[in-house]
Amino acid sequence: MTRTVSKSRSSGRTTLAVVAQRAGVSTMTASRALNQPERVSDEVRVRVEQAVAALGYVPNRAARALASSQSNVIVVLVPSLSNFVFNAVIDGIQEVVDAANYQLLIGNTRYSDAEEEKLLSTYLQSNPMGILLSGLTHSPRVEQLLATSGVPVVSMMDLSTDPTQMSVGFSQHEAGRTMTRYLIEKGHKRIGFIGAQLDERTLSRAAGYRQAMQEAGLADERLEVMVPDASSIALGAELLGRMLAQAPDCEAIFCCNDDLAHGAIYQCQRRGIAVPEQLAVCGFNDLPASAWMKPSVTTISTPRYRIGYEAATLLRNAIAGRAPAVGQVDLGYTLMPRESA
């Protein structure tokens, strides 16, 4: 007396209809009991809840998304997951997202336009309610996908000059300029810049460095070491050597991030170069080790957690239709003078 299910296309899981039947109500009342409990009598609500518990009912998200055309998905694209900075950004986003019951789809673009395009077109299939992007500049294909989708977008990390765009971060350019001026005020003249990855933010910091050097009449291309490789401690160690070979009279080095600075400092220790006495070294981002290393590392502290938090908040408001849906949120940065420079 068993029903044949050989032709069934069902997933085999308990459905809302079964829950409703057990609770003695219609499917739609069961749906309401779960999603808008205040619109249902207490008695019905309790019966439905009991049926849910007894049957171990798990709602089908795909069905819900399809019927409501509401995915509750937020997409976030970051260039790296192993970078502490973006971990903190994601933590900040998560705090907002958790409270609002969204589901986060996290994509790692690995600093690649092609990866970003691929991830975006895949994630767009989930009909996201909003998108959080890292950086301001994207490939034409990405811009096109975004425009066609009509999904609200907030850019993170740097500030847009386009008033129709939402962005949360701080001026990477100004931060680079600030650090360089600090070194100049310390009396250094031959100040090198080490940059890796050559992503948007590194290039902006480098531009800020260049501006400060030009303003002080100290600019010299031989003081720049720029490579496309991914940042790492090992690379910092290597690039220190390259800088010293290229500009032996270098007195201070501004590394575009702390990983490189740490590597450069460790390499100095191996070569017997005293930091900061013989060579000043500073970084960017203020990773945890920077405060603890010997010497501690002069760097720029960046509001990464808050960037994630505020960007997600802005996005949430844009989705809800309240909020200007445009606007730049400048969260600033803080120079951290320490022992290394």
Place this chain on the structure above:
Amino acid sequence: MTRTVSKSRSSGRTTLAVVAQRAGVSTMTASRALNQPERVSDEVRVRVEQAVAALGYVPNRAARALASSQSNVIVVLVPSLSNFVFNAVIDGIQEVVDAANYQLLIGNTRYSDAEEEKLLSTYLQSNPMGILLSGLTHSPRVEQLLATSGVPVVSMMDLSTDPTQMSVGFSQHEAGRTMTRYLIEKGHKRIGFIGAQLDERTLSRAAGYRQAMQEAGLADERLEVMVPDASSIALGAELLGRMLAQAPDCEAIFCCNDDLAHGAIYQCQRRGIAVPEQLAVCGFNDLPASAWMKPSVTTISTPRYRIGYEAATLLRNAIAGRAPAVGQVDLGYTLMPRESA
């Protein structure tokens, strides 16, 4: 002459039906042209592809999942995203997942059972095809959700003794024992253990430490400093102080991970304690800085990338129905003797 859409529940996006119409074929032929192009004539395939491009068609994932009861989703739950170890694990998973066209749903449990339960029950709504979990022990609620779902699960990081369970990793216990024996063989007798977070893996390493100490007749509870706080460089610095206060005759310290070891070493530098001459310090995991610091850090190198890769491969095979669907994959570990111990 415009149709009223005020009562429409549509999302407003271009659907497959529109693509099909433009291509002059039925919806299902359009579906096939996209998903099983080899089962369709070249002419039709081209016409459909052109229509897709012209209309900027983006498939609706929810509809596909609902109709096929195949989500193509893989869930991965890790206790931390800021820990380098789990970033590498995720990288390894990603490599397998990308090739197989799955979508990854990454959840951060923050070392909390309650968070794990919440994430799992949320993600189960997406009807995942497989689940990757960190660690072997989970709350009864999680075990129940997993059992009810019937979704294949692979555990990562440590090896299960339960032959019906799939797990990929290495023996955390043996690794802890190995490191302790190394210190004993170096001639140390008063060997301390610093543990934080007190997650499953830390406790296993501690148990391995204890076993080695007992086997050598060196066990002493006063040599253990165990705190539930999250690991960090700052905590390592603090716990070094606590260890030295608690066991002033301590000759060597085994930190349950590299973050703590780095903090302990930096603190030694601040206090003028020579490492390893006055105090040997070692860690666990071999983070990038360990090879570069001065002194370089003796530690255990762990196959985190491969853990992710092999776990995802095992899961993929289990989903495909081939493969034993059980079994432990022991990826081992490597002691890295360096300067600090």
Place this chain on the structure above:
DNA sequence: CTGAAAGCGCTTACAG
């Protein structure tokens, strides 16, 4: 190689 119909499991307007 191609198609008409039914169905996946929910939610939405509408009505009462």
Place this chain on the structure above:
DNA sequence: CTGAAAGCGCTTACAG
């Protein structure tokens, strides 16, 4: 407060 019917946008067997 509750329900019958339709619909979301795809894919699945089945048939030709």
